[in-house]
Amino acid sequence: MRRPLIGALSALLLGGAGLATAGVTPAAAASDTSKATRVKAVDFAGTVALSNCSGSVVRMPNSADSDPAFVLSNGHCLETGMPGAGQVVVDRASTRSFTLLNSSGSGVGTLRATKIAYATMTDTDVSLYQLSSTYAQIQQTYGIKALQLSDSHPVQGTGINVVSGYWKRIYSCNIDGFVYRLKEDEWTWKDSVRYTSACNTIGGTSGSPVVDSATGKVVAVNNTGNESGGRCTLNNPCEVDASGNVTVRQGINYAQETYGITKCVAAGNKINLSLAGCELPKP
Secondary structure (H helix, E strand, O other), rough: OOOOOOHHHHHHHHHHHHHHHOOOOOHHOOHHHHHHHHHHOOOOOEEOOOOOOEEEEOOOOOOOOOOEEEEEEEHHHOOOOOOOOOEEEEEOOOOOEEEEEOOOOOOEEEEEEEEEEEEEEEEEEEEEEEEEEEEEHHHHOOOOOOOEEOOOOOOOOOEEEEOOOOOOOEEEEEEEEEEEEEEEEOOEEEEEEEOOOOHHHHOOOOOEEEEEEEOOOEEEEEEOOOOOOOOEEEEEEEEEEEOOOOOOOOOOEOOOOOOHHHHHOOOOOOOOOOOOOOOOOOO
């Protein structure tokens, strides 16, 4: 998976961020007229930097401005460590802080969680933190709107941007396809998004929102990639089809769809795993 970065290693890597990746920045992409439309609505506004990962302030289609805001990241980015296979975290107290970024990638303030509303690495790799601030308060204080989660399944071939608040980099590519089962070490994820090779994400991009470059909506959350050609091992996920056939794609990276989350959030941004259509794993 796109490993969380910690301690001195994190500081060292951040110091070399300019050399660490070939990710495309908004300015660079805009210089290519063939890509200008793709990245027009996509920048860093609403993304966050965690201590070890990336993330974003997100809202559901039915979220109200007065609702406590959510921060979306990966389950493997939790401050308490990676959940084991089959483990689901719901409503666990947290005071984790997040650095909120503006459109140019500058930090403009600190947001703080009150709890981990939901997190798991089973079937998907997601964490959803509830904040002490509402969407209205964040917009009033910082002039920044939350990103909206799409409530529909992403489409193959769609132009996407993986926006890393940790590295302050944007990777631009397309959805290459979908993986029936993506297996990495003890974890298995369902219906994962596979990128085309241009999205060569690295450690620290975990939890980055995957944004549809035409609509500006979040369709997935970045989480892993096959680093060295290993077969179904840590940092080397493999693809498993419905017949059990295994494919290894070294250097290819993946994300987990997020539309299913919208089916599990009731009015007031309340997680409700019993809602009709909600298929997130339960504790």
